[in-house]
Amino acid sequence: MTDTSATDFLDSRWIMYAQQYRDSFVRLCAHPVDALLDAAGVSEGMYVLDAGTGRGTAARRAQRRGARVRGVDVDPGGIVQARGSGVNATNHPLPELPFADGEFDVVLANFVIDCLDRPRTSLAELRRVLRPGGRIALTLWGARRGAGQDLLGRACEAGGIVLPPDQPSPDEPRDLPPLDADEEFDRTPAGMLELLGEAGFTQTSATEVTWNHETTVGEWWGGLADRLYLRPAYVTPPDRETTARIRAEYERLSAEFPQRDGKLLLPHVALLASGRLT
Known part of the structure; x- marks a missing residue:
């Protein structure tokens, strides 16, 4: 029997953050999609x-290339929107998928592997549903970061909040308990x-992709501010006065x-990786 405690935690966190994520990070994460599809052929x-x-x-975008596509996700709200735009999507969280062995020609995972509590186990499941000769392509946030990825983290520190050393920056759409040692991997x-x-x-390939995310001061803050109150890493969530200081520092740093x-x-900066199943 699978221990679902960490998965249940992950599901609840993503559902909690789903609207904020859709409002702020969806456009951010859409940038490498064409390169992702190219890498997967x-x-x-x-x-x-x-x-x-x-x-x-x-x-x-895969459908526009003439592919037949199935989508899966843990976020029910996202599934509703995907279906509304013509995607055959269902709610099935990794690492267990309701598909037969070797069912797909291509597997895509755009900023997914690094947002899972069991990334290696999930990658094995994605491999299982891929046919021999099929290709996989992944994007994820890597160890090297662009200056824009540290904006809110810097504002938090300047406003009086210092994150624990092992806590992801508030700028990252990744909210997980620490990974087990056998699931961790080097993000390079x-x-x-x-x-x-x-x-x-x-036939594996891995490279960095870089881009400038276009947003406004208000838009970028709006999708992130509530995370300051929801993150479990904070023993005491920041009060409104502290949040106001962080916002002021955020606006000051944005001018850079x-x-x-x-x-x-x-x-x-992100990573793009691909490979073929032989």
Whole structure:
């Protein structure tokens, strides 16, 4: 029997944050989608699984290439939106999927593996549903970060909140208890090559992708501020006065970044990895 305590925690956290995530990080995470589909070789007639489909961004773009797509996600609200946009999506959290062995030609996971409590186990499940010769492509937040990824974390520190050393920055859409040692992996291109190789993939590739996320001061803050009150790492959540200080520091630090047409340009760095199942 599977111990579902950590998975239940993860499910509840994502449902809690679902609206904030959809309002702020969905556009951010959409940037590498075309490169993700290219790395997987998505083309007409393929049967594609979009794991962690969210609102269906990657699934819709795969459909526009002529692929047949199934989407799965833990967020019921995202599933509703994905279905509303024409994606065949269902609520099935990793690491257990309701599909037969070798059912798909391609598996996509856009910013999913690093948001799971059992990433290696989940990767093995994605491998199981991929046919021999099929391809997998993943994006995830890596060890190297762009300056825009540290904006809110810097504002928190300047406003009087110091995160524990092992706590992800508030800028990251990742909220997990510490991973078990046998599930952890190195979030670098070399680490991704090793992870995919150990999972049985060949013809592997891993690289960094960089981009400037365009947003406004208010928009970026709005999707993140409530996280200051919900994170379990804080023994005492920040009060309104502390939040006001953080907001003031956030606005001050935002002035460091270039703007275009009234939008902040926040540098981001992520990893893109792919492989073939032989």
